[in-house]
Amino acid sequence: MKRFKSIETRHHEERDAFFDGLRKLDRRGFMKLAGLSAGIVAAKGLITPQSFQLVSVADAAPAAKPRFTFAYISDAHLYKKDLNDRFVRSILRAVDDVNRLDPQPDFVLFGGDLAQLGKKEELDLGKELLKSVKAPVKMMVGEHDWFLDMGEHWRALFGAPQYSFDHKGVHFVTLMSVNEKDFWTERGMTPEERMQTVAGLDNGLQSRFEVGAAGREWLKQDLAKVDKKTPLIVFSHSPLYKYYRPWNFWTEDADDVQALLKPFENVTVIHGHTHQMLSNQIGNIQFHGMLSTAWPWPYAPEGLPSLTVQMNRADPFSNFDGCGNGRFDVLAAGLADSLYNLWDRDPVSVRSSYLASHGKKDRPAATKLPSY
Numbered sequence: 001m002k003r004f005k006s007i008e009t010r011h012h013e014e015r016d017a018f019f020d021g022l023r024k025l026d027r028r029g030f031m032k033l034a035g036l037s038a039g040i041v042a043a044k045g046l047i048t049p050q051s052f053q054l055v056s057v058a059d060a061a062p063a064a065k066p067r068f069t070f071a072y073i074s075d076a077h078l079y080k081k082d083l084n085d086r087f088v089r090s091i092l093r094a095v096d097d098v099n100r101l102d103p104q105p106d107f108v109l110f111g112g113d114l115a116q117l118g119k120k121e122e123l124d125l126g127k128e129l130l131k132s133v134k135a136p137v138k139m140m141v142g143e144h145d146w147f148l149d150m151g152e153h154w155r156a157l158f159g160a161p162q163y164s165f166d167h168k169g170v171h172f173v174t175l176m177s178v179n180e181k182d183f184w185t186e187r188g189m190t191p192e193e194r195m196q197t198v199a200g201l202d203n204g205l206q207s208r209f210e211v212g213a214a215g216r217e218w219l220k221q222d223l224a225k226v227d228k229k230t231p232l233i234v235f236s237h238s239p240l241y242k243y244y245r246p247w248n249f250w251t252e253d254a255d256d257v258q259a260l261l262k263p264f265e266n267v268t269v270i271h272g273h274t275h276q277m278l279s280n281q282i283g284n285i286q287f288h289g290m291l292s293t294a295w296p297w298p299y300a301p302e303g304l305p306s307l308t309v310q311m312n313r314a315d316p317f318s319n320f321d322g323c324g325n326g327r328f329d330v331l332a333a334g335l336a337d338s339l340y341n342l343w344d345r346d347p348v349s350v351r352s353s354y355l356a357s358h359g360k361k362d363r364p365a366a367t368k369l370p371s372y
Helices: 007-023 027-043 086-100 120-130 152-158 191-199 212-223 253-260 352-356
Strands: 067-073 108-109 137-139 163-167 170-174 232-236 242-244 267-271 279-280 285-288 324-330 336-342 348-350
Touching: 067 086, 086 324, 108 279, 120 152, 120 279, 212 253, 267 336, 279 352, 285 336, 285 352
Parallel strands: 067 108, 108 137, 170 232, 232 267, 267 285
Antiparallel strands: 067 324, 163 170, 279 285, 324 336, 336 348
16 A cells, blocks of 8 residues: 555644745735635635525525534534634534524534644533533544544543434444553653544554454444434544545544444444544445535545545635534434535535435535545
């Protein structure tokens, strides 16, 4: 397999190169570059003045009145407020978005990575910010929340990382998918070193994410009491399929989890972690990868699901571009249409019919700009 640099490394290298380039510009050159970038974005119609709930977009309208809706916010990656308030402003923007939805969603799912380094003050800050959400909030854990104290403070704030509930005829499962095999004890790592290693995603020391034997057994027991005709919607942080292993866009035992979901007629899996629009269909399971409020990741060089309609490159002069939140319209059959609320751009709707037809029906409009 070809070797690619760590996604963290690439991110920092590209960021450093970008700002190094800016430092070499004089003021005239900087203004010319900034004006050129803004002009390109405006000319392509990428700037819209309002968020998705205020924009009338035909493509975003559901084909029929949904059974119910829920909203989705994910990957806030909060630091202490005095270290970086940018991410605080981003999650508050998402909270404002969902609070303006009319009608209000039945609930809001937070998709994991509330914190950046799993620190108590980061998680406490996130909980305080999410109190502003009007609708009930359900929580998913991410690896950035977990590996400093192995989830101790997250559990104290939000409860068990794995649970299920029934809502209007749909069985929902929130599955802890970012377990790892112990790579730290033998190496004598401190909790901070363990957390930093996991946050690096593809440093070569850590194992790949997994639901694990205990988690799969819990899922098996939970599903045993559910009729196979009942629609399932499963939340995970990492994708429950194998996208790109070197960046840990990957769940090692995804095939085993999919086998547990296979007997059900309609299954939807919704995940965060990858910070990008992703669409996938494997057998009877539809997958939606959702946006981050913190930053967008580039698409991996290999393994991208073929049904994905890629986002174009983020505007480097906008902290919000390529980020956003989402909404799901749960249809009568129990499958869901996903609405990607890309901030400062038109929203994109990915219908369940697009996935079920393997891309033959209702294809979302593709960008004319380079993807990333």
